[in-house]
Amino acid sequence: MSSYSLMIGLRDSNSGEVVWLTLSTGHPSLAISEWEALRVYMEQGPDALPTPLLIDEEFQEGTVAYFHMCRGVYREMHSWPVYAFGFLTIQFCSGWTLPCRFSQWINTRPKAAFPESIREWSKPLPAEQHAQPSAELVQESAELNLALSQGQSLMDYYKVKFSEPEPTGENNG
Incomplete structure (x- = not known):
């Protein structure tokens, strides 16, 4: 039976060390859907996720x-x-x-409470301190949203995006 995984790398900003989080799924579409939910949450916030x-x-x-x-x-x-x-x-x-x-x-x-230092550290940042998305991310999100609005699935979108490029007709010989 095939097994697929979504791997997310979390980099420690102080040491530069990367910790990998692996989410196992039974099908690539489930891994892509998991990533898409994370991406939408990071870009648009919790209100963008389905109830x-x-x-x-x-x-x-x-x-x-x-x-x-x-x-x-x-x-x-x-x-x-x-x-x-x-x-x-x-x-x-x-x-x-x-x-x-x-x-x-x-x-x-009863649940153990977090220490005050952790609660303070966990407070949300003000909106002006949020990182701004790069131009590439904005463009990629726009392309993905356009594909989804045209009825394309995530699997179809990524198959087209990462498929081999079409020959341009030029001879390399």
Whole structure:
């Protein structure tokens, strides 16, 4: 099975050392989508990102309500024998809703607070101190937004952009 990764290099401004963050994905389009979300967040801010489909915290994955919702869907989509020997057996062996309840209990525990120095360092910079994008980045973003507005996908855009250049008809011989 193929594996793809998005590698992001984080350079320490004091030492110049680079730390690599690797995000494994199952398909190149997932890695490109991950990078595109990061790029849009960095260029346009958090308001540019799509809102989550499931905002109601009650039905977030890992909650008891989500477990019961999945159980109901599984029961509707399968016959009783499959439901009893499939879903119920697996859930019985995995602790039923115990992992969900344990997760909820952990989330109610008090969290350690960050020291004041970290909170001060983490405050957002004023807008006038934000780095300005380079002309190349602005041009690349405009090209990408144009391609997306014309119905092209990210995969199509990058395939065209990084494909071999067309022969120009000149003879190099």
